Amino acid sequence: QAALVESGGGSVEAGGSLRLSCAAREFINNDNCMAWFRQAPGKEREGVAAIRTVGGGRDGGSPFYSDSVNGHFTISQDSANVYLQMSSLKPEDTAMYYCAAGPLAYCTGAGWNKGARFAYWGQGTQVTVSS
Numbered sequence: 474q475a476a477l478v479e480s481g482g483g484s485v486e487a488g489g490s491l492r493l494s495c496a497a498r499e500f501i502n503n504d505n506c507m508a509w510f511r512q513a514p515g516k517e518r519e520g521v522a523a524i525r526t527v528g529g530g531r532d533g534g535s536p537f538y539s540d541s542v543n544g545h546f547t548i549s550q551d552s553a554n555v556y557l558q559m560s561s562l563k564p565e566d567t568a569m570y571y572c573a574a575g576p577l578a579y580c581t582g583a584g585w586n587k588g589a590r591f592a593y594w595g596q597g598t599q600v601t602v603s604s
Contacts, residue, residue, distance in 0.1 A: 475499035475593065477572045482598030485562055493557040493598060495572030500593070501526045506580035507555045509548060510588050511568035511600075520586025521570070522548035522557060525577055537585040542566075562602045569597040 477500070481493040493509070500507060508523035521542055525533035536548045545561040555572060573591035584590065 475574075477574060477593055477595035479570065479572050479595040479598040482570060482600045484601040484603065487563055487602055487604050489562050489602070490558070490560045491562065491600060493559065493570055493572075493600070495555040495557075495595060496553060497555050497572065497574060498553045500574040501550055501552060501555065502528055504528065504577040506575045506577055506585060506591075507548075507550065508573045508575070508579075508585060508588075508591065509555075509557045509570060510573055510586075511566075511570045513565075513568040516568075518571075518588050519568075520588060522546055523580050523585035524548045524550060524555065525580045526550055526555070527577070534580075537580065537582065539586065559600070562600075564602045564604045567600060567602050569599050571595055571597045 478496040524536040572595040574593040575591040
């Protein structure tokens, strides 16, 4: 069974940067919606960013971002991983970050951040930002 494995989390000071990786080769090589979610203690899971992974050299289109991270997080991919580059980190970015995969059709403006729809999840990687 295809798996998602996150890495790259850690502890940083406010203003710092981290890059999260999600090993997802089996998903990237097919048409899928790959997303990052996060969940802080006592809070609901929140969609952070999503990207369409399409094969055959086609353009997957623009990624999606939540308003809270737009402009300082960037989602990207290569042939084996989906990345989340996080810059200008704030204490409120502290959370467990999860990679998720679902059908390409999930990557729409209205649907990309609906975590309950995604069937495949990684185990998560912790990000802690201190002030």
